[in-house]
Amino acid sequence: MAMKSQGFKRQPPPQSYAAVSFPAPHVMLVVFNRPQALNAMTSAAQYDLESLFSWYDSEPSLRCAIVTGAGRAFCAGMDLKEWNQSTARRVNGEHAGQQMMPRSGFGALSRRHGKKPVIAAVNGLAFGGGMEIVSNLDLVVAAKSARFALPEAKRGVVAMAGSLPRLARTIGRPRATELALTGKTITAAEAKEWGLINAVTEDGPSDGDVLDRPVVKSALEYAASIIENSPDSVIISRAGILSGWEDGSAENGARLLSENWEPALNEGENLREGLQAFAEKRAPKWVDSKL
Structure with missing residues (x-):
């Protein structure tokens, strides 16, 4: 889905990772579009997304955004190959360059404050950074086969992009501890029971048009309800x-x-x-x- 001119005040910044479209008046749809890598993000992708969501907040005609993933994952987290290379450079005393993620957090969303709402349509795996994004969004809809996890402790790292204190507030300390310290995976039904997500939908084909997926249709319905208001x-x-x-x-x-x-x-x-x-x-x- 390529960007189309909508008579915006300024055109959206180009994206190397995400596919951006405008499927309904006042709505921006962002598709994490690296399906062969389960939509794992590079640092460059995250800075591109930061520019995009800053533009979204400043574009008067846009009132709601939706994020989802291409293929069978929402987002499997950070590109571990790049993370490993960055760590090796730091250990060797080499200059690491810019931080791997912007101040707005993983995917420019896990610590975003922003001005306008963003809805997640979780279509598959939301692991690591993908889970950190979900933890900070305004509304979350998930397909029933979606899975959520913070597996960082299994890799010797920590979920440092903002989800831990936010999850403690949203789902409570015991459940946040269970996720972070065991690295366990929970289902969409469990996530709804815990108060992490708003709704669960039927599954849709991973290789079809994202707009045909029940989870994206549900997110668009939420967006339409928001847009009806001032x-x-x-x-x-x-x-x-x-x-x-x-x-x-x-x-x-x-x-x-x-x-x-x-x-x-x-x-x-x-x-x-x-x-x-x-x-x-x-x-x-x-x-x-x-x-």
């Missing part, structure tokens, strides 16, 4: 949830949300449009967010 309200509501998750107490999160966002919400066109549409008993006509 883009300003979506951005600020998401910020409030992240504030409660990242910034300590619930009251501190509420204070920060009010101080940082309430004036912008009140001055925006979409708040006035939403209230006026309610009074006039009609559907609101949202405009692209200026936040």
Whole structure:
């Protein structure tokens, strides 16, 4: 799926790893596209993705993004050959160059704060870095054959891209410990029971069009539900949830949300449009967010 011009303010940055398309109004679909390597990521791929998601946040017409994987994996983590080479250079005292992942974390998503929501459509293996991505996304849908794991301890490394403290908050310390210290694999059904994911779908063929997969169709339905609402309200509501998750107490999160966002919400066109549409008993006509 090649990128197509959509009348964007700026065109999206080119990608060496991901296939990017726009399957519905206001929606960006990102397909991790290295199926022969189970979509393992190189460092170059991660910096490309950082540029892409920065562009997504700045493009007014886009309101929701979906990530999925080509073939039979969502993402099997870091390219271990590159990781081994980087470690060897460091041991030999050679200059390692730039960090293997950007500040926004693995795949530019595992530590991303961002402005707009990203939904995962997990179609297969989400191991290592793939699991770290899942741990930080806004909504997660998984095919019933999807599998999740943090196998780093089996390789003598650690999941350092942000998932460990986030999983402790999302699924609780005992279950996060079970994943990280044993390296066990859990099913989509277990992940839903643990509160890691939102929904489980039927499987789809790994070699067909990703848009035909039930898991991607479900993610698109979630995206459509989000897009029906005020883009300003979506951005600020998401910020409030992240504030409660990242910034300590619930009251501190509420204070920060009010101080940082309430004036912008009140001055925006979409708040006035939403209230006026309610009074006039009609559907609101949202405009692209200026936040």
